[in-house]
Amino acid sequence: MMTTLVLTLCAVLAYSESLPAMNALQERKGCVDFILIEVDMPIVNGYEFLSFLNKEQINVPLISKLLLVIYI
Numbered sequence: 090m091m092t093t094l095v096l097t098l099c100a101v102l103a104y105s106e107s108l109p110a111m112n113a114l115q116e117r118k119g120c121v122d123f124i125l126i127e128v129d130m131p132i133v134n135g136y137e138f139l140s141f142l143n144k145e146q147i148n149v150p151l152i153s154k155l156l157l158v159i160y161i
Contacts, residue, residue, distance in 0.1 A: 107133035111141055123150040 102117075104110035107130050114121060124142075128135035135153060142151070 106131070107138055111138070114142075114147055115145060118145070118147055121147065121149050123152065125152045125154070127154050 102113055126135055126138060
């Protein structure tokens with residue numbers, strides 16, 4: 090599922106799955122300002138996603154959400 094929220098001079102593309110997001114990034118290589126990702130994603134994990142960005146030469150700032158659990 091894709092959701093697009095358009096704000097003033099800004100478009101937000103939100104994907105619930107990594108493969109459609111990767112396809113969108115390939116189509117919009119020069120139009121992406123930053124990427125917000127979850128490290129623990131189904132199908133393609135965050136590390137594979139980073140490898141994809143490197144391979145496709147998509148060089149934009151990346152904000153990653155990582156859940157850190159500490160057991161005491």
